[in-house]
Amino acid sequence: APLAAVPSAYKPDEKLTPREAVTTYNNFYEFGVNKEDPSQNAGDFKPAPWSVKVEGMVGKPREFGLEELVKMPLEDRTYRMRCVEGWSMVIPWIGFPLSTILDQVEPLGSARYVSFETVVRPEEMPGQKGFFQPLPWPYIEGLRLDEARHPLTILAIGLYGETLPNQNGAPIRLVVPWKYGFKSIKSIVRISLVEQQPQTTWKNANAREYGFYSNVNPSVDHPRWSQATEQRIGEGGLFGTARRPTLPFNGYADQVASLYAGLDLKANY
């Protein structure tokens, strides 16, 4: 369904990735591990009705219904998205800062991290049932509270002027543009404010390859491939353009590098 939002200053001077690529080249293991699986297998998923519980170390824990979330101050936010696998896109999201709902629940002083959880619905998400499930469910992710409150961090409910397609994390997902894509958890049902660094799915699966921070960093290689360059999806085809250099913090260093002052980014990958 069409979704209206106000323009924002977050608009890189780069060509958008075609809508078809954004909605058919996806990693969303709840619907299968191949890139085309989510768009092919997400048809039975019901993104409404929906609600997101926000709880934990907060003064006013509460549940946000979908009808409430669509009335948040929605903005157009075009961000680069860099997958840990070495490809990238430029996506016009519609969403609102995560800080908007964090402010409403009033985090306690002791809260230092935010943890997120994806819905578990094996009957609607074929990747969550059967043998050889690639990951344990629910998918969980986390951010430091200052990362979560950063103005670049949004909850997205749409892209390309419409509500989110199921394969892109309907009805509501996180978008953290300076981190590898797997941090931007999809189809969120729970947000908890916690004191300790939360568990995260890919770190639990393989801590050597996927860290808690997972900031886009061309100088820290993935153990199995270099992160120095990336393939921009939808550009070039088989013989087309060369890979482009990957930028520190995915090009958002001016805005976010200060969050990590004094932190060894090689050790805290």
Place this chain on the structure above:
Amino acid sequence: MAIIPALPRRYHNASIWALYALGLCPAAWYFYLAATGGLGFNPVKEFEHLLGIWALRFIIATLMITPLRDLAGINWLRYRRALGLIAFYYVLMHFTVYALLDLRLDLGAVGGDIARRPYITIGFACLLMLIPLAVTSNNWSIRKLATAWNRLHKLIYLIAIGGAIHYVLAVKSVTLVPFAHIALIALLLAYRPLRRPIMNWKRGNRPTTKIAQSKI
């Protein structure tokens, strides 16, 4: 004994050439798809992965020739050279796409990958090990090397193990498709040490042999 009716001898040569043509069809088809936008939005990676998977499939096919003959009585030994060479061509194409189309012939990056990333080191080692096998796949080499040829071509077992490890390390999580390929390789390799006892047992059960033994 054979389940499949035997092919008349005069068609043997033609069937081997047909196998080469058929075997290279997946590569040609995926190349066509990749070049015309039919392989999705990251055609280089997709094409690269498909070539790798097909390489593994042809390695599996070469390993199946012996058990097929032993256990099912199907003698497809005449196809094994073609299957092995097709596997080599796929490995070569897999590496070429990776180096040429994926890394755009950035030899520093290719060298760095081979040196630093175990799964690429293993994959590259498999490519290198396949070269002597391909070079000595002709009749002249078979005659010339005699028993050394048999020993040399046992390298395919190491290549199959390397290929399986390369595949497991390359995927983010082992799902059904990688598991099926690796399980098949494991099974086919596990058959090798069991071959002699199985064949002895089979021979021992043959009535003629039993009579022969009872006379002793």
